[in-house]
Amino acid sequence: MSIVTVQLGQCGNQVGQELFDVICKDAHDGQKKGYNDASTERFFHETTTGDLSSRAVLIDMEPKVINHSMSKAAKSGRWRYGEKSHFSQKQGSGNNWANGFCVHGPRHREAMEDLVRREVERCDRLAGVMTMMSVAGGTGSGVGTYVTQCLREVYPNSFILNHLTWPYDSGEVIVQNYNSVLTLSHLYGLSDAILVHENDTVHRICAQLLNIKHISFGDVNRVIAHQLASVLQPALTTDSYGVYSRNPLGELVSSLACHPEYKLLSVCSIPQVASSSMAYSVFSWPGLLKHLRQMLISNTKMEEGIDWQVRAPPAHCGGAESARSFRTTVFNTSLANLLILRGKDVFSAEADGFQEAALYTSWLPSREAFSMWKSPVSFNQYEKSATLVSNSQTLLKPLDNMVRKAWNMFASRAYIHQYTKFGIAEEDFLDSFTSLEQVLSSYIQLG
Amino acid sequence: MTQSIVVQVGQCGNQVGCRFWDLALREHAHVNKKGVYDEALGSFFRNVDSRSSGAGSCDTMGGRIQRLKARAVLVDMEEGVVNQIVQGPLRDLFDTTQLLTDVSGSGNNWAVGHMTYGSAYREQIVEKVRRAAEHCDCLQCFFLIHSMGGGTGSGLGTRVLGLLEEEFPEVCRIVTSVYPSEEDDVITSPYNSVLAMRELTEHADCVLPVENQSLVEILTRVRLMSRAPGPGVKTDSTLISSQGGGPEKPFDSMNNIIANLLLNITSSARFEGSLNMDLNEISMNLVPFPRLHYLVPSLSPLHSLADCSITPKRPDQMFSDAFSKDHQLIRADPKNSLYLACALMGRGDLLLSDLRRNIHRLRSSLSFVSWNPEGWKTSLCSVAPVGHAHSLLALANNTCVKGTFTALRDRYTRLYRKKAHLHHYLQEEGMELSLFSQAAESLSSLIEEYDQLDRSSSSSSSSSSSSPDAPRLQIAT
Numbered sequence: 001m002s003i004v005t006v007q008l009g010q011c012g013n014q015v016g017q018e019l020f021d022v023i024c025k026d027a028h029d030g031q032k033k034g035y036n037d038a039s040t041e042r043f044f045h046e047t048t049t050g051d052l053s054s055r056a057v058l059i060d061m062e063p064k065v066i067n068h069s070m071s072k073a074a075k076s077g078r079w080r081y082g083e084k085s086h087f088s089q090k091q092g093s094g095n096n097w098a099n100g101f102c103v104h105g106p107r108h109r110e111a112m113e114d115l116v117r118r119e120v121e122r123c124d125r126l127a128g129v130m131t132m133m134s135v136a137g138g139t140g141s142g143v144g145t146y147v148t149q150c151l152r153e154v155y156p157n158s159f160i161l162n163h164l165t166w167p168y169d170s171g172e173v174i175v176q177n178y179n180s181v182l183t184l185s186h187l188y189g190l191s192d193a194i195l196v197h198e199n200d201t202v203h204r205i206c207a208q209l210l211n212i213k214h215i216s217f218g219d220v221n222r223v224i225a226h227q228l229a230s231v232l233q234p235a236l237t238t239d240s241y242g243v244y245s246r247n248p249l250g251e252l253v254s255s256l257a258c259h260p261e262y263k264l265l266s267v268c269s270i271p272q273v274a275s276s277s278m279a280y281s282v283f284s285w286p287g288l289l290k291h292l293r294q295m296l297i298s299n300t301k302m303e304e305g306i307d308w309q310v311r312a313p314p315a316h317c318g319g320a321e322s323a324r325s326f327r328t329t330v331f332n333t334s335l336a337n338l339l340i341l342r343g344k345d346v347f348s349a350e351a352d353g354f355q356e357a358a359l360y361t362s363w364l365p366s367r368e369a370f371s372m373w374k375s376p377v378s379f380n381q382y383e384k385s386a387t388l389v390s391n392s393q394t395l396l397k398p399l400d401n402m403v404r405k406a407w408n409m410f411a412s413r414a415y416i417h418q419y420t421k422f423g424i425a426e427e428d429f430l431d432s433f434t435s436l437e438q439v440l441s442s443y444i445q446l447g
Numbered sequence: 448m449t450q451s452i453v454v455q456v457g458q459c460g461n462q463v464g465c466r467f468w469d470l471a472l473r474e475h476a477h478v479n480k481k482g483v484y485d486e487a488l489g490s491f492f493r494n495v496d497s498r499s500s501g502a503g504s505c506d507t508m509g510g511r512i513q514r515l516k517a518r519a520v521l522v523d524m525e526e527g528v529v530n531q532i533v534q535g536p537l538r539d540l541f542d543t544t545q546l547l548t549d550v551s552g553s554g555n556n557w558a559v560g561h562m563t564y565g566s567a568y569r570e571q572i573v574e575k576v577r578r579a580a581e582h583c584d585c586l587q588c589f590f591l592i593h594s595m596g597g598g599t600g601s602g603l604g605t606r607v608l609g610l611l612e613e614e615f616p617e618v619c620r621i622v623t624s625v626y627p628s629e630e631d632d633v634i635t636s637p638y639n640s641v642l643a644m645r646e647l648t649e650h651a652d653c654v655l656p657v658e659n660q661s662l663v664e665i666l667t668r669v670r671l672m673s674r675a676p677g678p679g680v681k682t683d684s685t686l687i688s689s690q691g692g693g694p695e696k697p698f699d700s701m702n703n704i705i706a707n708l709l710l711n712i713t714s715s716a717r718f719e720g721s722l723n724m725d726l727n728e729i730s731m732n733l734v735p736f737p738r739l740h741y742l743v744p745s746l747s748p749l750h751s752l753a754d755c756s757i758t759p760k761r762p763d764q765m766f767s768d769a770f771s772k773d774h775q776l777i778r779a780d781p782k783n784s785l786y787l788a789c790a791l792m793g794r795g796d797l798l799l800s801d802l803r804r805n806i807h808r809l810r811s812s813l814s815f816v817s818w819n820p821e822g823w824k825t826s827l828c829s830v831a832p833v834g835h836a837h838s839l840l841a842l843a844n845n846t847c848v849k850g851t852f853t854a855l856r857d858r859y860t861r862l863y864r865k866k867a868h869l870h871h872y873l874q875e876e877g878m879e880l881s882l883f884s885q886a887a888e889s890l891s892s893l894i895e896e897y898d899q900l901d902r903s904s905s906s907s908s909s910s911s912s913s914s915p916d917a918p919r920l921q922i923a924t
Binding site for chain 2: 062063064090091092094095096138169170171172173174175214215216217403404405407408409410411412413414415417418433434437438440441
């Protein structure tokens with residue numbers, strides 16, 4: 001089945017390009033045919049000249065980034081973007097969510113919908129739509145939210161996955177917390193699942209695991225693309241009987257987003273090492289999975305500085321008790337986890353540690369809460385690799401920070417006039433705050 | 448890419464504008480060696496066919512430069528300065544259709560400029576601006592340059608501002624306003640400035656205030672250093688040279704500083720960079736409340752621009768300088784006042800890590816308003832100013848700006864108490880006494896808004912080191 005990707009704004013268009021690059025390289029570096037064919041069907045279609053063209057739509061309100069991404073793809077020689085699959089304007093959204101959502105979105109609705117429809121019609125079997133964007137700026141967040149809303153209307157029965165990049169905590173856009181709050185609260189009602197990468201976390205991976213000295217946005221984007229591809233590339237589920245071509249978005253959503261109050265997914269993968277030290281590293285499945293499990297329960301987002309003291313609680317203590325002290329508790333309770341293993345001897349790997357009931361909330365049995373996909377094909381040059389997609393309390397703290405900062409600013413009504421002039425009222429802000437406080441409260445009550 | 452139009456009004460506005468066009472041309476000539484008309488040039492210049500006299504446009508990108516025309520409208524109510532420009536080395540940049548002049552001047556009277564000339568020339572001004580706008584395929588911003596003290600710049604300049612808002616409500620208006628020195632030879636300058644202030648507060652998106660006195664002090668320091676033993680002044684430095692602009696005129700070096708400010712603020716719109724800042728992002732990020740849109744500019748390096756015997760400063764020194772009192776273009780000390788927000792716009796070989804490191808280093812010595820502790824907006828433009836490795840422009844929305852405003856109000860009050868010169872104003876059609884009190888009230892309430900922010904920050908900082916969070920919404924569970 002095929003996924004149509006919609007890349008929005010500067011961030012979305014940069015990360016998207018890296019994603020297709022990783023996928024294309026991974027699937028065609030002498031891999032097995034079944035895997036390659038499934039991957040190609042998922043992300044590309046063949047043009048009449050036999051080239052691979054990505055099933056992607058590029059949207060931005062200014063032309064520079066799209067031009068750059070398209071020419072980078074063409075230069076790769078492996079794949080390219082469809083010649084007419086992009087839409088851009090001259091003037092950006094100026095970091096203003098309201099400008100993107102209320103002005104640019106509605107103004108260009110038809111053109112943007114047409115582009116998506118063309119890609120959808122090219123698919124024999126549509127798995128769903130994935131949008132990629134950041135939440136900080138104006139175009140990705142504002143137009144991105146608007147486009148998601150339109151897609152939900154046009155394709156009410158298709159899966160929609162939003163991939164979001166969350167900004168650096170001390171950001172480069174002053175109003176990023178407003179834009180983030182508005183985006184997340186709206187998407188929560190539209191999306192099937194929201195997959196999040198935090199710039200701060202990825203930046204630390206670049207610095208500490210990959211040993212990159214001068215970190216650029218390109219480095220950060222490549223790490224995001226690597227993790228995302230490791231989720232989306234073909235894999236075998238427990239009931240797929242050795243056949244790759246299943247619906248990756250549908251299976252992701254049904255394994256992880258089983259309750260409408262819980263839609264925030266985080267990703268971590270191991271191993272991630274600098275390419276120079278790859279040759280000297282040997283990994284075993286039990287070792288990788290032991291680390292990954294501890295990363296999950298101690299809420300460590302990369303394989304360094306893992307707190308080995310954290311243990312799963314012996315039995316469930318009342319939700320309200322731990323809820324009150326969530327800022328001090330370290331144990332990370334999950335609603336659902338999806339483990340994806342790729343590489344050599346994958347069928348010998350045992351993931352018992354992830355199936356313990358203590359890891360999960362009391363109202364969902366662990367056999368429902370835990371899923372595993374496997375693929376014997378090694379991924380992106382790693383002989384063995386494991387990726388965990390988790391619907392847990394991991395994102396509670398960054399989300400709480402975002403809401404707190406935006407709320408502090410809102411308390412003095414700073415910058416509100418910039419939004420009201422495009423048609424977003426104070427009440428809209430209040431609604432957004434309310435719905436995110438609700439989300440926070442739900443996640444607090446998990447543990 | 449988007450385009451911007453410069454509207455320069457009055458003697459000061461036209462002189463500063465003239466320096467801007469000269470330096471902008473030199474900057475583009477330095478980057479664009481092939482003589483191709485590109486997006487960067489297109490943001491402030493048109494390319495017209497030299498065969499058909501100015502009418503035939505060949506604005507298509509990638510073609511050869513034929514004849515460049517500034518996207519500008521020049522307005523003055525006397526002929527001297529504009530005539531000098533159209534007879535000087537920059538004459539080819541402007542068509543006569545872009546100029547509007549009168550002969551008699553505004554007599555340092557805001558009412559003459561704003562009311563009398565404003566009404567008489569209204570249609571013509573709108574027509575000229577509209578024509579300039581029609582040459583743009585995506586007009587993003589107007590840059591208005593004027594002074595506050597005289598009659599034309601302050602009176603007609605602010606009238607033009609209102610017209611721009613009326614006719615082009617969606618286009619951003621960034622105003623560069625030159626404030627008079629305390630010992631100004633124009634006796635009515637406090638009246639003119641206060642009357643103009645109200646217009647700026649109500650109709651501009653952003654105002655970049657520049658004080659004459661501050662420019663004089665900066666130049667004195669620069670001259671002192673360039674007299675020090677050593678190879679002397681850099682000949683290609685854009686700060687104090689005026690080559691290409693004809694013989695140096697008295698205000699040229701001061702005007703060059705302002706022109707440099709404009710070059711830097713527009714650099715991100717004109718050239719590529721790893722972290723772009725669109726012009727509409729300036730007000731979005733730096734203006735939390737609609738009236739508080741006065742952004743204190745500071746440029747660095749200043750000293751090393753003038754004297755190459757001083758080794759180029761390390762980037763870190765440049766960041767420190769940008770926050771020092773000596774580098775502000777108004778006489779104010781942002782370090783000892785409250786920041787609402789701050790933009791750092793770097794050019795040249797600066798890296799993302801330079802920005803991050805210096806923000807981290809400096810933030811503890813600066814006080815930010817409690818609800819915006821991370822109020823930084825940053826940008827990086829890869830093209831450095833001519834002759835330099837890097838430069839930095841800081842735009843601070845800082846309560847220190849109120850010092851300039853209170854000094855202005857005091858001078859105004861002294862004059863107004865005696866009702867001196869009022870009759871010159873009141874005899875102009877449309878001018879009423881109530882306009883004076885409304886303008887003074889508007890200024891006072893602006894000062895009060897800054898005061899209030901200062902007070903709330905000092906009360907919260909005395910109670911605890913970090914101000915407490917606002918009580919959050921409670922969800923019933």
